[in-house]
Amino acid sequence: MSRKNLEKILDQANYDDLATAKASWFRYHDLCREIARNNGGFSVKVGAGVFAALSPNNDYVGNVRDTRKLLAGVAAGRTCEQIKVSTYNANKWKAVEIANGKPPLDLILAQKTRNFYLNVIDPLEPQPVTVDGHILNAWSGKRIALHSAVRAVRIKTSKQHYEDVAQDIRDIGRDREIIPNVVQSAIWQCWKRIHGIKVNGQFCFWPDDYIGAGLGFRRETITMA
Helix, strand or coil, X not given: CCHHHHHHHHCCCCHHHHHHXXXXXXXXXXXXXHHHHHCCCCCHHHHHHHHHHCCCCCCHHHHHHHHHHHHHHHHCCCCCCCCCCCCCHHHHHHHHHHHCCCCHHHHCCXXXXXXXXXXXXXCCCCCCCCCCHHHHHHHHCCCCCHHHHHHCCCCCCHHHHHHHHHXXXXXXXXXXXXXXXXXXXXXXXXXXXXXXXXXXXXXXXXXXXXXXXXXXXXXXXXECC
């Protein structure tokens, strides 16, 4: 388990892996902004907060549709019980609270989900790093079931374990002069490509789910400079 394992994967990233990594968090930001604006006139912070709150164990397509449904429901005056989503009730409750004005960071406390929200809100912020099961597998150098990989950080020292992986990614970003969330995304893309893992439509934004047809995604080169 080491930084070397992460760098080994990063060094295998191809042009498409890197291009997607540089654009991915901007795409998430734009997606959440448009969903929020078109389903009740909410801010991007609310859209990203709801999207993040509903994300645990929710696939990408389900997450997009649940976010749209929940925001539209709250805007229409529906209660939490009246809004149906495909994820956990506790996460739905948090999302409804956020849509009703509760600060997202008061409710989004789990490390992965919190960092995911922060990456979406500010793709240029160098501190937050989203660590999921694929990144844990890349760090360990072993491909194991995602629930087992995630369970590895649900131990007594889970916060430190997560931070060890995140810090290795920050260190790689510092040494290569790349924003850490781009390092994370490039490793994530490359790992899934190498192992033939389906991306479930992630980053394939079509008009029905994006609700922003015609709005081009920003593809800034993200560096520490």
